[in-house]
Amino acid sequence: MKFDTKAVQGHRREFDPLTGAHRIPIYQTTTYVFKDTKHAERIFNGEEHGFIYSRRSNPTVEYLEEKVAFLEKGETGLATASGMAAINTLFTRFLKTGDRIVASSTLYGGTYGLLQMMNERYGIKLTFIPANEFHVKLEDALDDDVKLVYIETPANPTLDIVDIESTAKITKKYGIPLAVDNTFATPVGQRPIELGADYVIHSMTKYLSGHGDTIAGMLVGPADVLKPMKNLELRFLGGVLSPFNAYLILRGIKTLGIRVRKHTENAMKVAEFLHDHPKIERVMYPGLPDHPLHEVARKQMNGVYSGVLSFIIKGGREAGRKLMETVQIPALAVSLGDTDSLIEHPASMTHATYSEEDLKKVGIHEGLIRLSVGLEDPDDLIEDLDRALSQI
Secondary structure (H helix, E strand, C coil), X not given: CCHHHHHHHCCCCCCCCCCCCCCCCCCCCCECCCCCHHHHHHHHCCCCCCCCECCCCCHHHHHHHHHHHHHHCCCEEEEECCHHHHHHHHHHHHCXXXXXXXXXXXXXXXXXXXXXXXXXXXXXXXXXXXXXXXXXXXXXXXXXXXXXXXXXXXXXXXXXXXXXXXXXXXXXXXXXXXXXXCCCCCCCCCCHHHHCCCEEEEECCCCCCCCCCCCCEEEEECHHHHHHHHHHHHHHHCCCCCHHHHHHHHHHHCCHHHHHHHHHHHHHHHHHHHHCCCCEEEEECCCCCCCCCHHHHHHHCCCCCCCEEEEEEXXXXXXXXXXXXXXXXXXXXXXXXXXXXXXXXXXXXXXXXXXXHHHHHCCCCCCEEEEECCXXXXXXXXXXXXXXXXXX
């Protein structure tokens, strides 16, 4: 089956086996009744599949875990209350005091902030490598302390690209797990596990939900690791997804392929417009031929470059402020992957956890603006941006 059929039909038909309902119901319950004490013992001991308490598992959430794993070509999924909960659950599993993580240097501000906190509080050592040369410099950064390699591609907010396949060959050589944040790309075009990665992370808040009304995360990977994580790390950390939010994401995934391709089409048109505008210094979008790793992106993303782009406006922060307060269609708000266009200033908003020095190191310019291109008519977006730019 092609991707869109998989997204609609799922790994198994989305019927409720109890009632025949055409959609998986929202199992809005905290606990589950056992047939007898022996039945309870079998479920608690893992001898039989069943449900105990919705902090441990829930039928609606479980179906979502299976479906996202199916789309990502992974064995199983672990749903969480947010993208950060998925990342924290992964880090908690693999890292302890004295261990090292090697990561791409440009990360979502929350991920970077979490790593800094783990370094300061728990002694987790950090090594960062620029995304565009990650696979070139990775091997020299590996030692016995490295327990996890973590990358974002495309990177937030610079849209840098990491060559997943080349990176995975190195991590497999040394037996180190590779985790990829696939939030920007989505499995519509990029499936990191097919390229050799071990784990995929999603902030399902973004494209998988697609409607700006749900907070959720997902971790996809091997069943022999994730199933124990559900019973230990996630169960004890408590960052579980509600069944109602799982239902909303299942609904959003039905249109994932159509939406992401349209986001990409719109973003490409906006990127080309900004690329040639005299008041724009630089546009960062992997679909543009002059992107440093355009060919790698074209291959591993299968031409689906996401709906997010960034650009540096001439005039720095003040010019960017003027633009963001003048446009009428994009909302001045963080997040991305929504049906509506969203515009924000990473240095003072989503990436404020970076120091000014670190922002410069990773290429987050003070005049950099991130635009999540929505599903509006691209001509309207271009006209709106052109009008706003003319006032600067």
